[in-house]
Amino acid sequence: MEAVTQFFIDWGYLGLFLSAFIAGSILPFSSEAVMIVLTRMGLDPVWCVVAATAGNTLGGMTCYWIGTLGRTEWITRLGISTRQLARARKFLAGRGALMGFFGFLPTIGEALAVVLGLMRSNVWITGASMLVGKALRYVILLLTFEGAVSLF
Template sequence: MESLVQLLIDWGYWGLFFAAVLAGSLLPFCSEAVLVVLLRLGLDPVGCVAAATAGNTLGGMTCYWIGMLGRPEWIARLGVSETRLERARRFLAGRGALMGFFAFLPGIGGAIAVVLGLMRSNPWLTAAAMCTGKALRYVAIAAGAEGIASLIA
């Protein structure tokens, strides 16, 4: 895993983009670590946030499309438990595509995107809401990393 993280760091913005795609999908990965390292290496924070947001939104939308194409039994085989799906269903009950905003949440974010796909929510509105939530999360992480770095330096 460390060698994969190092490879993604070596690729700069593209590596961060791919790390964020992995993290946004159903695969467990920590794009935040790649983001923080790249910021510490002096890459542009705006470019890093843009690459991470675009990649993580694309990864989240793959979860959405899995939900659109799949049935709950198939999704369970991908590692999203029925319990997580049911929690996401309750969370989203009576709400629409704007709930894609919460796809940034650790643990349940992928399930939210899958359930939005199962519910056939508007894909454009889902993507916009998802992108907004993920962008704000990466801005907060970048700001926190920059703030901590200034305290240490």
């Protein structure tokens, strides 16, 4: 895992984009660690947030697209359990595409995006709300980390 993380760090903004894309899809990865290392190495924090947000949102929209295929048995083969899908459906009941905002949540975020695809929610509203949620998460993470580092 360390070699993979080092690969993404070596690629700078593009590596951060790719790591965030992977993390936003159904594959487990920590793009946050890559972003923090890159900002500590001197890369512009604003561009790091932009790259991470874009990659993570596209990864989340990949989950949405998988959901539009509409086959639950395919989705469970990809690593999203029927329990996660049921929790996501319950969470989304009556709320619609704006719930894409919560696509950043660990373990359920991917399932939310898949269920939004299954429900055929508005792709533009889903994508926009997902973008806002993921951007806020990266900004808060970076500000929190920078604040904690400044204490020492």
